[in-house]
Amino acid sequence: MPYEFYYWPMIQGRGEVVRLALEEAGVDYVDVARSDEKQEDNRAAILAILQDPDLERPPFAPPFLLDNGVMIAQAAAILQYLAPKINLIGNEETEKIFAHQIQLTVTDFLMEVHDTHHPLASALYYEDQVEEAKKRSANFIELRIPKYMDYFEKILTNNKSNSGWLIGDKMTYPDLSLFQIIEGLQYAFPKAFSKINKKYPKALALRDAITVRPNTAVYLASDRRIPFNTMGVFRHYPELDTS
Amino acid sequence: MPYEFYYWPMIQGRGEVVRLALEEAGVDYVDVARSDEKQEDNRAAILAILQDPDLERPPFAPPFLLDNGVMIAQAAAILQYLAPKINLIGNEETEKIFAHQIQLTVTDFLMEVHDTHHPLASALYYEDQVEEAKKRSANFIELRIPKYMDYFEKILTNNKSNSGWLIGDKMTYPDLSLFQIIEGLQYAFPKAFSKINKKYPKALALRDAITVRPNTAVYLASDRRIPFNTMGVFRHYPELDTS
Structure with missing residues (x-):
């Protein structure tokens, strides 16, 4: 079963470090909130989890990853979990x-x-x-x-x-x-x-x-790489770019 | 060898979640920057590590923990490393x-x-x-x-x-x-x-x-528990406490 990755569909944000890892590793994953054929907005899938009143181990916020029933939230924790499985860290x-x-x-x-x-x-x-x-x-x-x-x-x-x-x-x-x-x-x-x-x-x-790197180069040139924009974590506002 | 814990000596700050774990577990540890008999300020021990130009795996900031030559920085990572060893998390x-x-x-x-x-x-x-x-x-x-x-x-x-x-x-x-x-x-x-x-x-x-809890109660009543103050993460400024 492919990894199911949940993050806001319009931004790189805190989720991009995970997308980069999944893409570089070339593994099978679904970017759930962008997963229909037109990559349209499916934020409802994220909200359904965040707003589920009964979840015993809820995430505080996206990003989160579902791997065969195991849910991991927080980008750094996702990468820590994922990296050994997708060959992005050694065994030591x-x-x-x-x-x-x-x-x-x-x-x-x-x-x-x-x-x-x-x-x-x-x-x-x-x-x-x-x-x-x-x-x-x-x-x-x-x-x-x-x-x-x-x-x-x-x-x-x-x-x-x-x-x-x-x-x-x-x-x-x-x-x-x-x-x-x-x-x-x-x-x-x-x-x-x-x-x-x-x-x-x-x-x-x-x-x-x-x-x-071949996989990352393909990713960066694809429409799966959301461009930087003024909704994400990194924003370009000329008035803030002083020097 | 006792755990060596490094954090600023005058504040609870981001380090207190680790101190609480070490104290509740009742394990042998040294709070390095407060470790002399008068619990005087020994920030130099922290700065020597932060400013060591040659360290191959430097911490970005305190807190960090030394366990027999293994250094772990970031409070959450320290706790993740420590908890299974000191019985503050299960095996699952x-x-x-x-x-x-x-x-x-x-x-x-x-x-x-x-x-x-x-x-x-x-x-x-x-x-x-x-x-x-x-x-x-x-x-x-x-x-x-x-x-x-x-x-x-x-x-x-x-x-x-x-x-x-x-x-x-x-x-x-x-x-x-x-x-x-x-x-x-x-x-x-x-x-x-x-x-x-x-x-x-x-x-x-x-x-x-x-x-x-017995160990924590002893800790909270001791002078090892640094009081909240207006140098730490939580600060009481009446003008900010609106309602």
Whole structure:
């Protein structure tokens, strides 16, 4: 039975790190909320689970994955569960621990990126918090992007196998997530990121290496890859892209 | 060899969910940054690891745990690693998955709580973002506290074993974290939380049940339990506690 993946159909959001893993691995899966032949919106499938009053182990929010009756929610937990089954992490325990740790840091980063355009509340429109978003974004650009990017570059630099990947000598699922972060930053903050990205040659090389992997290249060129837009986690608002 | 736990010595912060687990389990551990006889500040031990340029698998931030040379960072990952070893989760795989999922939701919640008083930037003083903090807190009180608390109450209600715990018929580590959330909300938002807490009888009963567990009761009464204060994740600023 194919994996059933549940996430909002119009955005990359917090779900894209899972879609990237499923696509790179080339496994059989259904993107449930986009699964009819026209890839039309089927959010009802997500809401039916979120609003089921009787579910003993409910998810708090999408993304979640169904694998033969086992439900896993939270992107990082999904990847931790999935990666050994789809060959995106090795068998060594300390490698798995470190991969998950990196992925949880990616989770934190995505939450911070989201709050650059919604510093006051997700429930309010962007237009109602533009001034606050400018302040939060300026700080994010000045301090937070470098802090996270320095961290990822340090891992790539200190990897003793010098493979160009984050862990050991093979591509693993956090590499796909770092690709997504770089793509997202280039989309959301093109001016600001272009001023500092030369400090991160290894991270940029990793991004390039992911782009040309056969399965991922097919995915990125397909309409299954939802374009970045101003509904997702990474949003391009020129007024926030200061430098 | 005792577990070595690294977290900032003056706050509960994101590390307290781990301290609660170590204390409830009654295992031998060293709280490294507070470990001298006067429990004085030993932040240098944390910074030495964070700033080590050569570490192959560095943590992004505390908390982190050292267990015989294995380092695990991120509170939820630490608990996932630790709980089976210290008898705070059962052996069943789906229970472990659900426990971790709940813990990652706790992680998200703690990040949101932090941003009620720091909506613009962690690097800025609270005093420089009070007006924005008021707006974020009002929304947090109106929408986010109920959304999370409804979720936890639903899990307690739908647990078929009707044990009063989140998972199965035994106390597990996410129960300790839910205790911490309720204590934190009562400290930070006493007026607002007292208006809605009657909607969550099972969560409140769980909090009470944790309070009287022998090891935890000793811990809570000791000076190892750092009091809530206005440096941590949960902060009480009366101007944010609207209702």
